[in-house]
Amino acid sequence: xxxxxxxxxxxxxxxxxxxxxxxxxxxxxxxxxxxxxxxxxxxxxxxxxxxxxxxxxxxxxxxxxxxxxxxxxxxxxxxxxxxxxxxxxxxxxxxxxxxxxxxxxxxxxxxxxxxxxxxxxxxxxxxxxxxxxxxxxxxxxxxxxxxxxxxxxxxxxxxxxxxxxxxxxxxxxxxxxxxxxxxxxxxxxxxxxxxxxxxxxxxxxxxxxxxxxxxxxxxxxxxxxxxxxxxxxxxxxxxxxxxxxx
Numbered sequence: 443x444x445x446x447x448x449x450x451x452x453x454x455x456x457x458x459x460x461x462x463x464x465x466x467x468x469x470x471x472x473x474x475x476x477x478x479x480x481x482x483x484x485x486x487x488x489x490x491x492x493x494x495x496x497x498x499x500x501x502x503x504x505x506x507x508x509x510x511x512x513x514x515x516x517x518x519x520x521x522x523x524x525x526x527x528x529x530x531x532x533x534x535x536x537x538x539x540x541x542x543x544x545x546x547x548x549x550x551x552x553x554x555x556x557x558x559x560x561x562x563x564x565x566x567x568x569x570x571x572x573x574x575x576x577x578x579x580x581x582x583x584x585x586x587x588x589x590x591x592x593x594x595x596x597x598x599x600x601x602x603x604x605x606x607x608x609x610x611x612x613x614x615x616x617x618x619x620x621x622x623x624x625x626x627x628x629x630x631x632x633x634x635x636x637x638x639x640x641x642x643x644x645x646x647x648x649x650x651x652x653x654x655x656x657x658x659x660x661x662x663x664x665x666x667x668x669x670x671x672x673x674x675x676x677x678x679x680x681x682x683x684x685x686x687x688x
Contacts, residue, residue, distance in 0.1 A: 451484065452477050458527040459686060463494070466658055469506075471498025477529075484524060487532060489517035492686075504554035505655050508674065509542040512661070514683055529686040531660075537681040539663050541656060544674045545584045551650050552580035560646060563599075566638035574599040575639055587670050588612055590624070592643060607639060613651065619664035619679055622651035653677070660685035 459475040467473075476493040483490065494512040501507070514537040520530040551557065561577035576597045583591040593608035611624035624647055627640070657663055665679035 451481065452479060454527055455479075455489075455524065455529065459492075459529055462529075462686065463658070467496075467499055467501060468504075469498065469500035470496055472496065473499075485521055487519050487521040487524075489519060489529075491515050492517055501656060504556060505551050505650070506547040507541050507656060508544045508547060509540070510656070511540045512681055512683070513538045514681075517683075531683065531685050535683045537661075537683055539665070539677075539679050539681040541663075541665075541677045542674055543677070545582050548590075548650065549580065549582040552582055552646065557646050557650070561642060564639060564642050568598070571600075573601075575605075577639075577643075578604070580643075584670055584673055584675055585610075586672065589670075590647075590675075592647065594639075594643060596639065607643070609640065611644075611647075613668065613670070613675075615665055615668050615677075619666050620653045621648070622653070622668070623648065624651075 456475045456477045459477060460473055463475065464470055464473055472495075474495045476491075476495075477489055478491045479489045492512075492514040494510070494514075496510045497508065499507045499510055514535050517535050518532045520528075520532055523530040558577065561580075564575045564577070566573060566575055576599065578595045578597055580595075581591075581593045583593075585591050589610045589612055591608070591610045593606065596605045596607055597603070598605060609627050609629045611628070612626045613622045614625055615621075616623050624644055627644070653663060653665055661681050661683050663679060663681045665677040667678040669676045669678075
């Protein structure tokens with residue numbers, strides 16, 4: 443945080459911004475916005491910096507980010523609107539961004555109604571015989587510094603039996619910095635049930651790992667660094683802020 447405490451005007455702007463941003467979130471365990479400026483710069487329509495720190499942010503598709511931080515410098519705003527507690531950008535600003543996702547966050551999303559609905563009645567071929575599969579549950583793990591691990595409990599509708607499928611993959615940030623793709627898929631002790639099931643699971647993972655799911659209104663995040671520790675994934679990059687979210 444900053445070394446000197448905010449004055450009353452900065453506190454008022456920060457609180458108004460927090461209220462506005464919270465309207466975009468389904469849930470937030472903690473949300474803190476720290477705006478720094480001075481009366482002279484504010485009259486000229488300038489904020490020295492804006493720092494957004496959020497914990498336990500639940501967004502669309504039941505996606506949760508353990509942590510999300512935006513550091514925005516040299517913010518140009520409408521000074522008349524600021525006098526009434528409203529932050530209106532007069533030009534886009536650049537920011538640094540960092541996001542932390544935990545394996546619990548990802549597992550929760552895989553087992554949400556949104557994705558589970560897409561993993562039912564999957565038409566597949568097993569041993570050259572057509573059948574349908576229902577994915578009953580998915581486990582997501584971040585076991586080491588490189589890989590993600592997915593395992594699923596799958597019900598065959600033709601026999602009623604339960605199959606297990608598990609594989610690991612290496613996540614990579616794609617060229618535009620807005621999606622994680624999964625490369626180098628490897629199977630563990632369990633055998634592949636069907637290529638169609640694997641494709642469906644990978645497609646679901648790809649949909650979840652589309653980083654645009656974490657964009658706030660008026661903010662476009664582009665990630666360029668990825669680090670995996672046991673149990674969590676940290677993404678770092680930049681953001682373009684066209685308007686203050688909220």
